[in-house]
Amino acid sequence: METPLFTYTLRLADNALILGHRLSEWVGHAPVPEEDLALANMGLDLIGQARALYTYAGEVEGRGRDEDALAYLREVGGYRNVLLVEQPNGDFAHTIVRQLLFAAFAHPFFEALARAQDATLAAVAAKAVKELAYHLRHSAEWTIRLGDGTPESHRRTQTALDDLWAFTGELFETDQVERALIDRGIAVDPAALRTRFERRLDEVLAEATLARPAGGFTQSGGRAGRHSEHLGYILSELQYLQRAYPGAKW
Amino acid sequence: MYTQALNVKDTALPAADPQREARFQARIDAEEKIEPNDWMPDGYRQTLVRQIAQHAHSEIVGMHPEGNWITRAPSLKRKVALLAKVQDEGGHGLYLYSAAETLGVSREELVEQLLDGRQKYSSIFNYPTMTWADVGVIGWLVDGAAIMNQIPLCRCSFGPYARAMIRICKEESFHQRQGYEIMVALCRDGTPAQKAMAQDALNRWWWPVLMMFGPSDQDSQHTDKSMRWKIKRFTNDELRRKFVDATVPQGRYLGLTFPDPDLKFDETTGHWAFGAIDWSEFRRVVSGDGPCNRQRLRQRKRAHERGAWVRAAVLAHAAKRRAREQAAAGVAAE
Numbered sequence: 382m383e384t385p386l387f388t389y390t391l392r393l394a395d396n397a398l399i400l401g402h403r404l405s406e407w408v409g410h411a412p413v414p415e416e417d418l419a420l421a422n423m424g425l426d427l428i429g430q431a432r433a434l435y436t437y438a439g440e441v442e443g444r445g446r447d448e449d450a451l452a453y454l455r456e457v458g459g460y461r462n463v464l465l466v467e468q469p470n471g472d473f474a475h476t477i478v479r480q481l482l483f484a485a486f487a488h489p490f491f492e493a494l495a496r497a498q499d500a501t502l503a504a505v506a507a508k509a510v511k512e513l514a515y516h517l518r519h520s521a522e523w524t525i526r527l528g529d530g531t532p533e534s535h536r537r538t539q540t541a542l543d544d545l546w547a548f549t550g551e552l553f554e555t556d557q558v559e560r561a562l563i564d565r566g567i568a569v570d571p572a573a574l575r576t577r578f579e580r581r582l583d584e585v586l587a588e589a590t591l592a593r594p595a596g597g598f599t600q601s602g603g604r605a606g607r608h609s610e611h612l613g614y615i616l617s618e619l620q621y622l623q624r625a626y627p628g629a630k631w
Numbered sequence: 632m633y634t635q636a637l638n639v640k641d642t643a644l645p646a647a648d649p650q651r652e653a654r655f656q657a658r659i660d661a662e663e664k665i666e667p668n669d670w671m672p673d674g675y676r677q678t679l680v681r682q683i684a685q686h687a688h689s690e691i692v693g694m695h696p697e698g699n700w701i702t703r704a705p706s707l708k709r710k711v712a713l714l715a716k717v718q719d720e721g722g723h724g725l726y727l728y729s730a731a732e733t734l735g736v737s738r739e740e741l742v743e744q745l746l747d748g749r750q751k752y753s754s755i756f757n758y759p760t761m762t763w764a765d766v767g768v769i770g771w772l773v774d775g776a777a778i779m780n781q782i783p784l785c786r787c788s789f790g791p792y793a794r795a796m797i798r799i800c801k802e803e804s805f806h807q808r809q810g811y812e813i814m815v816a817l818c819r820d821g822t823p824a825q826k827a828m829a830q831d832a833l834n835r836w837w838w839p840v841l842m843m844f845g846p847s848d849q850d851s852q853h854t855d856k857s858m859r860w861k862i863k864r865f866t867n868d869e870l871r872r873k874f875v876d877a878t879v880p881q882g883r884y885l886g887l888t889f890p891d892p893d894l895k896f897d898e899t900t901g902h903w904a905f906g907a908i909d910w911s912e913f914r915r916v917v918s919g920d921g922p923c924n925r926q927r928l929r930q931r932k933r934a935h936e937r938g939a940w941v942r943a944a945v946l947a948h949a950a951k952r953r954a955r956e957q958a959a960a961g962v963a964a965e
């Protein structure tokens with residue numbers, strides 16, 4: 382039986398790993414070499430967060446699973462990340478908008494988590510908040526450049542926003558697992574962050590001359606293990622060597 | 632090597648200026664650093680542009696073979712290390728393009744010359760990374776060979792290149808240790824299957840790595856002049872021999888066999904003697920028919936072409952910004 386703290390930590394770790402993995406797919410293929418470096422940087426931040434969180438999740442669980450057991454030996458249904466982070470890189474505009482949406486949520490989220498009751502999560506969050514501040518700044522600057530650039534870059538960026546918008550609702554959902562932890566001051570209530578998220582986003586979109594999509598249906602389920610088709614492909618690459626050589630150390 | 636450009640013939644040079652050249656040579660002989668604004672012979676400038684550009688291109692193209700394993704790295708620790716390593720190589724590329732720009736060429740021109748095939752990158756990156764062990768072997772041997780070549784370049788007569796090399800060499804030696812550590816995990820602490828993977832990688836990479844140092848001295852066209860200008864301090868064969876001497880004991884510690892039946896320690900010279908290099912393979916790969924030449928160039932071209940709309944957006948946005956600032960300044964002035 383999973384404890385709420387284990388599940389909560391795993392969700393945060395999975396978000397970080399899967400988004401970090403996605404960003405790492407860009408390296409060598411970015412539109413300018415400076416972006417190879419920047420995307421790698423953000424990927425490194427996120428995978429670093431994932432490692433700390435997996436290690437903690439393993440301790441909380443107490444069954445001897447380390448970061449690699451959790452990252453490499455769970456099936457698709459065992460992964461608890463939000464659907465947003467597993468969405469394909471698409472063109473550069475999709476990657477930048479995905480990063481903007483995630484960071485505009487995660488930055489205030491980690492700020493709040495850094496003040497929460499669990500010392501380990503708070504310590505991870507205190508480091509992550511600085512990293513996410515950079516992710517937010519970087520993706521906001523690019524969104525503005527692309528949105529207010531050429532007609533083509535504007536169209537691509539608006540399309541990315543329209544495509545990805547449906548995945549933002551899941552960021553603010555809570556379930557029973559989280560409710561118990563929120564009541565004890567361990568978890569952050571994401572609903573309380575929504576105004577800040579929207580305000581920050583609206584500032585960026587206004588400068589980028591982009592339109593925030595109207596409401597619409599929210600795609601969710603990732604946090605409960607119901608994923609898109611994309612995650613299976615991510616995991617089959619990510620986990621390939623651990624699956625092909627069971628028990629080997631690398 | 633990353634600097635195999637040194638082995639290509641110069642194009643015609645303008646008339647010489649013997650007095651200035653003598654003064655220039657005297658400065659070099661006195662181990663003074665030449666800086667971008669100093670007078671220099673055209674041949675010196677050409678050689679450096681070609682060498683630094685090729686070095687930069689090698690760093691950038693070199694992201695591909697190892698980048699190929701980032702998403703499949705076998706542990707989170709290895710994934711982070713590899714991602715950071717490939718990122719370092721990209722950083723080296725940018726840093727070297729800046730060093731080349733001090734000689735009056737733009738990065739855009741150089742990239743164009745890479746993409747249309749006028750400039751080369753190190754041929755070692757035209758070999759495929761088939762298994763995870765290739766990542767270990769590249770760090771151990773390819774970064775190892777690069778260091779062997781680049782340590783002397785830290786004393787290169789051209790200041791910006793020498794300074795770039797000092798910084799880059801520190802990171803390359805970190806990469807080399809990291810690669811060797813992957814090999815130790817596979818060979819000394821690994822399963823028989825992992826060790827076999829490592830042996831197979833060494834078998835495929837050993838000879839191409841030896842070729843990285845370039846043609847043997849009697850066939851190298853540029854060594855004399857580059858040595859006189861102190862761009863190059865050791866000949867290809869000297870560097871190759873140093874590399875073999877340093878590497879063979881490391882391979883033996885791993886319990887690996889080098890794919891060279893003639894490799895043996897020569898008591899009289901104190902060096903490892905090795906078999907004949909197949910220079911026809913080297914020439915074939917340099918001239919475009921290696922296993923991945925077309926693939927690597929296509930990867931670079933595709934990234935460049937797919938980035939075109941992004942670069943256009945950056946320019947358009949900057950122009951809009953400037954126009955708005957000027958309009959605002961105009962209003963303020965009235």
Ligand SMILES: [Fe+2]
Binds near residue numbers: 690719723799803
């Ligand atoms: Fe490098």
Ligand SMILES: [Fe+2]
Binds near residue numbers: 774
């Ligand atoms: Fe390197």
